[in-house]
Amino acid sequence: MGCVRGLLIACVVGLGMILSAGAAHAQTYESALAGFTTDSFADTDAAVGAVAASGSPLALQVIDTLQAGRLMFNAEAKKVYLREASGAILDAATGQAASGVSADSLKPVRVNNRVRRAIEAAVGSLTLLSPDPGKRLEAARAVFKSRETSALKTLNAAIDKETDSRVKQALIEARAAAIISSPDASPSEKIDAIAVIRDRGDQDARGLLASIPDSANEEVKKSAASAISSIDTNLAMWSMVQNAWYGLSLGSVLLLAAIGLAITFGVMGVINMAHGEMVMLGAYTTFTVQELIRTYNPALFDYSLLFAVPLAFIVAGLVGIVIERGVIRFLYGRPLETLLATWGISLIIQQAIRTIYGANNREVGAPSWMSGAFELGGITITYNRLWIICFTLAVFVALLGVLRLTRLGLEMRAVTQNRTMAASMGIRTARIDALTFGLGSGIAGIAGVALSQIDNVSPNLGQGYIIDSFMVVVFGGVGNLWGTLVGAFTLGIANKFLEPYAGAVLGKIAILVLIILFIQKRPRGLFALKGRAVEA
Amino acid sequence: MLKTIVSAAMRPMSRRSLLAASAGLAMGLAAALPSAKAQDTIKVGILHSLSGTMAISETTLKDVMLMLIDEQNKKGGVLGKKLEAVVVDPASNWPLFAEKARELISKDKVSVVFGCWTSVSRKSVLPVFKELNSILFYPVQYEGEESERNVFYTGAAPNQQAIPAVDYLMSKDGGEVKRWVLAGTDYVYPRTTNKILEAYLKSKGVKQEDIMINYTPFGHSDWQTIVADIKKFGSAGKKTAVVSTINGDANVPFYKELGNQGIKATDIPVVAFSVGEEELAGIDTKPLLGHLAAWNYFQSIDTPLNKEYIAKWQAYTKNPKRTFNDPMEAHVIGFNMWVKAVEKAKSTDADKVIEALPGTEAPNLTGGTSKMLPNHHITKPVFIGEVRGDGQFDVVWKTPGLVPGDAWSKELPESKDLIGDWVDKKCGNYNTKTNKCGS
Numbered sequence: 001m002g003c004v005r006g007l008l009i010a011c012v013v014g015l016g017m018i019l020s021a022g023a024a025h026a027q028t029y030e031s032a033l034a035g036f037t038t039d040s041f042a043d044t045d046a047a048v049g050a051v052a053a054s055g056s057p058l059a060l061q062v063i064d065t066l067q068a069g070r071l072m073f074n075a076e077a078k079k080v081y082l083r084e085a086s087g088a089i090l091d092a093a094t095g096q097a098a099s100g101v102s103a104d105s106l107k108p109v110r111v112n113n114r115v116r117r118a119i120e121a122a123v124g125s126l127t128l129l130s131p132d133p134g135k136r137l138e139a140a141r142a143v144f145k146s147r148e149t150s151a152l153k154t155l156n157a158a159i160d161k162e163t164d165s166r167v168k169q170a171l172i173e174a175r176a177a178a179i180i181s182s183p184d185a186s187p188s189e190k191i192d193a194i195a196v197i198r199d200r201g202d203q204d205a206r207g208l209l210a211s212i213p214d215s216a217n218e219e220v221k222k223s224a225a226s227a228i229s230s231i232d233t234n235l236a237m238w239s240m241v242q243n244a245w246y247g248l249s250l251g252s253v254l255l256l257a258a259i260g261l262a263i264t265f266g267v268m269g270v271i272n273m274a275h276g277e278m279v280m281l282g283a284y285t286t287f288t289v290q291e292l293i294r295t296y297n298p299a300l301f302d303y304s305l306l307f308a309v310p311l312a313f314i315v316a317g318l319v320g321i322v323i324e325r326g327v328i329r330f331l332y333g334r335p336l337e338t339l340l341a342t343w344g345i346s347l348i349i350q351q352a353i354r355t356i357y358g359a360n361n362r363e364v365g366a367p368s369w370m371s372g373a374f375e376l377g378g379i380t381i382t383y384n385r386l387w388i389i390c391f392t393l394a395v396f397v398a399l400l401g402v403l404r405l406t407r408l409g410l411e412m413r414a415v416t417q418n419r420t421m422a423a424s425m426g427i428r429t430a431r432i433d434a435l436t437f438g439l440g441s442g443i444a445g446i447a448g449v450a451l452s453q454i455d456n457v458s459p460n461l462g463q464g465y466i467i468d469s470f471m472v473v474v475f476g477g478v479g480n481l482w483g484t485l486v487g488a489f490t491l492g493i494a495n496k497f498l499e500p501y502a503g504a505v506l507g508k509i510a511i512l513v514l515i516i517l518f519i520q521k522r523p524r525g526l527f528a529l530k531g532r533a534v535e536a
Numbered sequence: 537m538l539k540t541i542v543s544a545a546m547r548p549m550s551r552r553s554l555l556a557a558s559a560g561l562a563m564g565l566a567a568a569l570p571s572a573k574a575q576d577t578i579k580v581g582i583l584h585s586l587s588g589t590m591a592i593s594e595t596t597l598k599d600v601m602l603m604l605i606d607e608q609n610k611k612g613g614v615l616g617k618k619l620e621a622v623v624v625d626p627a628s629n630w631p632l633f634a635e636k637a638r639e640l641i642s643k644d645k646v647s648v649v650f651g652c653w654t655s656v657s658r659k660s661v662l663p664v665f666k667e668l669n670s671i672l673f674y675p676v677q678y679e680g681e682e683s684e685r686n687v688f689y690t691g692a693a694p695n696q697q698a699i700p701a702v703d704y705l706m707s708k709d710g711g712e713v714k715r716w717v718l719a720g721t722d723y724v725y726p727r728t729t730n731k732i733l734e735a736y737l738k739s740k741g742v743k744q745e746d747i748m749i750n751y752t753p754f755g756h757s758d759w760q761t762i763v764a765d766i767k768k769f770g771s772a773g774k775k776t777a778v779v780s781t782i783n784g785d786a787n788v789p790f791y792k793e794l795g796n797q798g799i800k801a802t803d804i805p806v807v808a809f810s811v812g813e814e815e816l817a818g819i820d821t822k823p824l825l826g827h828l829a830a831w832n833y834f835q836s837i838d839t840p841l842n843k844e845y846i847a848k849w850q851a852y853t854k855n856p857k858r859t860f861n862d863p864m865e866a867h868v869i870g871f872n873m874w875v876k877a878v879e880k881a882k883s884t885d886a887d888k889v890i891e892a893l894p895g896t897e898a899p900n901l902t903g904g905t906s907k908m909l910p911n912h913h914i915t916k917p918v919f920i921g922e923v924r925g926d927g928q929f930d931v932v933w934k935t936p937g938l939v940p941g942d943a944w945s946k947e948l949p950e951s952k953d954l955i956g957d958w959v960d961k962k963c964g965n966y967n968t969k970t971n972k973c974g975s
Contacts, residue, residue, distance in 0.1 A: 041709045041932070042708065042709065110930065110932070111930075112709065112826070112922055112930075112932040113710075113711055113801050113802050113805055113826045113828075113922065114708070114709055114710070114711055116801070116802050116826055117711075117802045120802060145803075203767060203768060203770075203771035204771065206771045206772075206773075207770070207771035207772065207773050208773070209773070210771070210772050210773030210774075211773030211774070212773075235768075242764060243761075246758075246760040246761055246764075249760060250758050250760070253758070350587075351587055354587065354591060358595075359586075359591040359592045359595045360592055360814060360817055360818065361592065361785070361788060361815070361817060361818025361819075362818060363817065363818050363819060363820060365820055366820065371795075371796065371823075372796065372798070373796055373797055373798055380764070380767075380797050380798070382793075382796040382797060383796075384796060385760070385796075454757065454789055454792060454793075455757045455788065455789050456785050456787075456788035456789065456818050456819075457818065458592055458785060458818070459591075460588075460589050460592075460755075460785060463589075463755075464755045464757060464785075496760075496761060499761045500761060500765070503750065503751065504750075504751070504752040504753060504756060504761075504762065505722050505751055505752065505753050508753055
């Protein structure tokens with residue numbers, strides 16, 4: 001749609017130009033096209049710039065087609081063609097349908113990063129006057145990146161006409177970037193431009209200012225240096241906020257992975273080495289749901305995770321109940337055997353998944369509302385992390401609600417606090433054991449749905465989380481959900497503040513050492529249970 | 537099945553018995569394959585992990601070997617005898633690799649072994665191959681600094697992958713990169729490769745402050761801080777690129793984070809040495825358009841031989857979507873070289889085949905002829921590919937001819953005078969300065 005509209009504009013603009021100096025433009029345009037026929041990235045790069053500068057009404061269409069990988073050429077005839085999405089072939093020189101040309105005799109013009117950069121710059125300078133504000137914003141950003149000096153005239157015209165304040169700001173910044181890179185601009189113009197860039201204050205701004213060559217005017221260099229240091233101070237402050245955000249996000253992942261274990265290990269006392277595999281089952285459920293949706297109703301893809309959450313809960317929960325009924329119930333009170341048995345089960349589940357789905361990673365797509373990022377001040381917040389934090393807290397609250405407010409929760413607490421007493425009050429403890437284990441496993445399955453968005457879905461998915469999960473539960477205090485919450489976020493934030501200084505490897509080691517020291521001091525974790533529950 | 541595992545686990549708690557229990561499970565699968573019956577077969581050992589972390593990469597290598605052996609048997613075998621595959625599962629467990637290698641050589645009496653992926657597994661089986669004098673074909677790109685009489689390296693040495701990739705990025709087509717992030721997983725291959733690259737970059741005039749080196753643990757999944765650091769490092773006004781030796785599963789969350797934080801290949805390209813068609817199968821590649829990989833083979837390369845093998849592979853696995861990758865091609869080349877060497881030596885005796893192998897030639901699937909060198913490495917073409925939207929690669933650059941593999945890096949001061957030569961000098965680390973073997 002946008003493409004068509006852009007084309008219209010290009011036509012209108014081009015029409016005016018043709019009226020003025022049609023013949024000359026047609027000449028440069030056609031000779032520019034020849035650059036596409038040599039199969040060399042350098043020539044293609046130059047041709048993109050020349051086509052954009054030719055002012056031909058077809059320029060934008062040619063460049064868009066190139067970007068889509070549908071610009072074709074015939075090296076012998078030195079002719080360039082546009083292949084439409086429908087398969088029709090147009091002559092690039094005239095824009096008319098090319099008759100008698102078969103697609104087999106043509107080769108696509110190859111694109112690499114160098115050409116892609118040229119395309120971005122060219123599309124940017126060609127769409128600065130587009131009627132669509134979104135396009136103009138994108139164009140302004142592209143020109144900011146390309147620092148295309150030749151776009152200055154169009155930029156000035158665009159700024160005068162602009163009504164949208166956000167787009168106007170982007171255009172002004174793009175003009176400043178072009179002025180800074182222009183060899184013709186006067187020092188005073190450049191210093192004004194530097195002030196604009198300084199106010200932008202992000203990493204791209206810093207990169208632009210740092211690229212001012214040593215040969216520049218002294219005054220310009222001085223003002224750039226002071227702008228850089230002011231941006232750096234600003235960024236340093238934001239980097240603390242960023243660390244805290246990353247810490248929250250890592251903490252939420254830890255919490256999500258550990259929260260099911262807080263039930264099976266924390267509340268029931270089962271050393272459940274197969275916990276990670278429940279997470280993995282949840283992730284594979286998500287994959288299966290997405291495959292079904294892709295096959296039968298692709299329109300629903302954005303909702304796939306919503307379907308996956310209850311299904312993952314059911315699948316992992318049922319497997320959990322089967323494990324409890326089949327193996328663990330014979331091993332209560334024998335932690336060593338439970339550990340070995342559940343570890344064996346984890347290997348069986350992994351190999352089963354490997355046999356069914358194959359050893360390779362499976363692709364779990366991100367729904368559109370979970371892709372991308374937005375800028376908040378000086379930090380980038382990615383949507384998937386934001387949603388995972390919200391989701392984790394929702395799961396935590398729901399679980400707390402189940403334990404506190406429902407009959408099942410009451411019975412669970414009764415059984416774990418005093419099994420004999422609960423039994424004599426008429427609670428079927430064996431059934432409650434199975435349901436509790438199922439609940440913990442189900443929650444782990446839900447965690448798998450979220451983790452499939454950030455990690456790879458492979459049979460080994462769970463193994464990566466099992467150690468961390470135990471760490472969180474033990475650190476937070478066994479048997480206490482709030483302890484798990486605080487423990488997860490503490491570890492996440494501590495890890496992210498250590499990482500920039502110590503690196504990922506040392507940071508992880510430091511965290512483990514800290515936990516060992518902490519457990520020495522407080523063997524029962526952050527929030528130790530008091531009273532009779534401890535003896536149970 | 538469940539009961540067996542549990543009871544096995546309940547015996548005195550030793551690591552070994554547990555491992556045996558887990559391996560036993562996978563062995564059950566392996567046992568389904570034809571076992572030894574006729575005596576006049578030549579046995580070929582396949583030592584690739586079919587369970588555990590490395591199964592993701594190694595399982596396909598086992599399958600491609602079975603396909604090659606099957607195909608050779610249809611052509612009448614070797615020296616008039618049928619080939620027989622012996623598959624074992626070392627379960628991604630390094631000590632188990634040595635045990636299984638010993639089992640293959642002394643118990644099953646295989647003539648040759650194709651296997652290993654990680655360097656640590658190769659190092660763990662080395663003493664076994666030396667002691668029992670057998671032959672190992674190793675198909676994966678690795679850090680170099682090694683040349684052994686019993687090992688034939690069909691994957692790339694650093695000068696056949698890492699150095700050309702950096703050269704490309706420094707060229708005009710590659711974007712004239714001036715600032716480098718060397719990011720890797722914390723083990724021997726990335727550490728050695730990065731040491732070589734750092735020395736190489738400095739020899740090209742890159743300053744220390746323009747190189748950032750970062751290591752992460754195996755299976756690292758939280759890349760937020762590192763990706764943000766890369767972004768920050770890239771905002772110094774010079775063109776920046778990332779050279780990634782990140783291994784295995786950690787790649788998927790890394791690329792997902794790159795995509796989400798909006799780092800495009802036109803801003804900061806990432807060139808990877810361990811990411812191929814198989815690894816990309818787990819990610820939506822649209823946000824990764826233009827990121828690079830350096831390999832000696834890409835599935836998208838259009839040659840008749842390549843098409844033929846891909847078709848054979850997809851027919852063999854009965855899956856039209858199965859991908860073919862670089863280490864698989866290395867096994868194809870290695871296997872064909874071995875067949876030729878056996879036919880030349882008219883024997884499967886290890887000493888005779890080791891003697892016959894250097895100089896043997898076999899076509900690589902991308903249109904050249906690779907040759908086994910006296911240092912037991914092979915000549916290979918080098919390709920740089922950019923990720924496409926469909927998870928395949930577009931080749932944007934290739935070396936004009938085949939590059940001979942260097943066992944010892946010329947960039948490192950401690951190895952620049954060393955060569956491997958098993959033909960004239962009979963030595964894996966011959967010092968050309970002192971004319972002595974072993975120093």
